[in-house]
Amino acid sequence: MRTLALDIGNTAVKAGCFEGLALREMAAGLSAAQVLELVQHWQPQHLIVSSVAEDAALQAEELRAQIPGELMTFLPGSTVIPLRNAYATPHTLGADRLAAAVGAASLRPGQDTLIVDAGTALKLDLVTADGIYHGGSIGPGLGMRLRALHAFTGRLPWLELPPADATVPLVGDSTTGSLLSGVVNGTVAEITGLLAQYRQRYPRLGVLLTGGDAAFLAARLPARIFVVPELVLLGLNRILAYHVVK
Secondary structure, eight states: OEEEEEEEOSSOEEEEEEETTEEEEEEESOOHHHHHHHHHHHOOSEEEEEEOSTTHHHHHHHHHTTOSSEEEEOOTTTOOOSSEEOOSOGGGSOHHHHHHHHHHHHHSTTSOEEEEEESSEEEEEEEETTTEEEEEEEEEOHHHHHHHHHHTSSSOOOOOOOOTTOOOOSSOSSHHHHHHIIIIIHHHHHHHHHHHHHHHHOTTOEEEEESTTHHHHHTTSOSSEEEOTTHHHHHHHHHHHHHHHO
């Protein structure tokens, strides 16, 4: 069965082309026209869309009118998933968070897993060994922190992140260096501190890192963290397969 999973985020659109549960192609940063080109190229029998954008319903309807296969819109508050969702307000839960949780559970079945999604927002989400999604935390991502420092001060510049292999000093000897130290090293310290607290409760906890800034953070975080860029797409495809098989 050929399927297509679309993850429409705050800043980028990602797509995964699957045969069964196997990911064959992945693309990111797609425009609406490129999404349609991919649909025409892959010719999926089924398509699942997840969106955190404000016009999610409109985007799904536009796709529904132009694709040959069956389209499913993933709604965390109502779509049945192969996990138990213990989030107190499921209708407010971001679709990407829950899809990533399903993806994590499929990669690490029967194991406690923490997802660190380093995108526009920095999100941590917990799935326990008994197949329960519990929730987690949401904070500003790296880019958001840099932009906020510029937007809410009079003289601090707006910086972009350096290349992933760049050295970020602990002690910044310039305004640029100080900003990068505060944002990058502060974020790493935040994640590391939270991981320590989670591991006190779940000693065998595994950690999966995903999101647009995953590669940047990977070398700066502790060992035993695995980067899975396609995690949300894997989860979406699992959710689709769960419904198609049923």
